[in-house]
Amino acid sequence: MILVFGSLNIDLVAQVPVIPGPGRTVLAPSYQTHFGGKGANQAVAAARIAGPGHVRMAGRVGRDGFGDSAIENLRENGIDTALVIRADEPTGCAFITVDQAGENAITVASGANLAASAGDLPAELFRSDTVLMLQMEVPFAQALEVARRTNSASGTVIWNLAPVPEKMTRETVTELLAETDYLLVNEHEAIDAAAAIGLALSDFESAAADLAKAGDLTCIVTAGAQGALAVAADGSRLRAPAPRITPMDTTGAGDSFAGAFATVIHEKVPLQIALQVGCDAAAQKCLKPGAQAGMPLRAAISSLA
Secondary structure, three states, X not given: OXXXXXXXXXXXXXXXXXXXXXXXXXXXXXXXXXXXXXXXXXHHHHXXXXXXXXXXXXXXXXXXXXXXXXXXXXXXOOEXXXXXXXXXXXXXXXXXXXXXXXXXXXXXXXXXXXXXXXHHOOHHHOOOOOEEEEOOOOOHHHHHHHHHHHHHOOOEEEEEOOOOOOOOOHHHHHHHXXXXXXXXXXXXXXXXXXXXXXXXXXXXXXXXXXXXXXXXXXXXXXXXXXXXXXXXXXXXXXXXXXXXXXXXXXXXXXXXHHHHHHHHHHOOOOHHHHHHHHHHHHHHHHOOOOOOOOOOOHHHOHHHO
């Protein structure tokens, strides 16, 4: 089973000529509403590769129309939503601007995501065949407790260190590394995490190597057009190239990688193939708008053919 404990949002997306800086306003002709939240994104990405009935989502939404829609969308993607609990806070919402090059800027109002609780998850979920996916959009203490329970049952923990907390402490990173089997980061997140534990590094490969060694884990770095890198605790490395594409919208690309990667790790494929599947899924997502709407089905992933 693939278990995702994380955030669920509604995304409001505007296409703009340029992403505005401080004090600047730009006009967009309209906006679109999409389903989002890094947790829900990764659950959908996993379910589209794994198929119905293999992914469970745990988290919180509000008692509002956005919450109704978010739950129904997960169900339509074949995801078990029994552990998506209603909270008094409003459903989380993200405000996204996408420029002409497909790059994005995102502001997230967390809402009900801040009420997500490890106590919502029954003990029978935690087994040796459980692959847990975590991110950083719900309270860290709750995510850490879910990771500990998974480890106690000899399950597998995949932790996507995104978004990086504004104030990421040495204690936070140390605790996270101790409970993680696969740490997923991009180039900047790798360097930021290494800096938080006192490693002043300027390149992501060195940062990934030191994080892997510090946590006795495998660190996976997604590096956009450079593809993906895996560094094991002993320093050994694997690489996978990124398909050459012209991106339309990069929103959710990292989540597509994470969900696809978790699915094939659950299927016990070799790590080299898992890296390539993640890269292929991320590239396919970039060819379509929206975080979840553009996530590919298994048939679209050439490395799984």
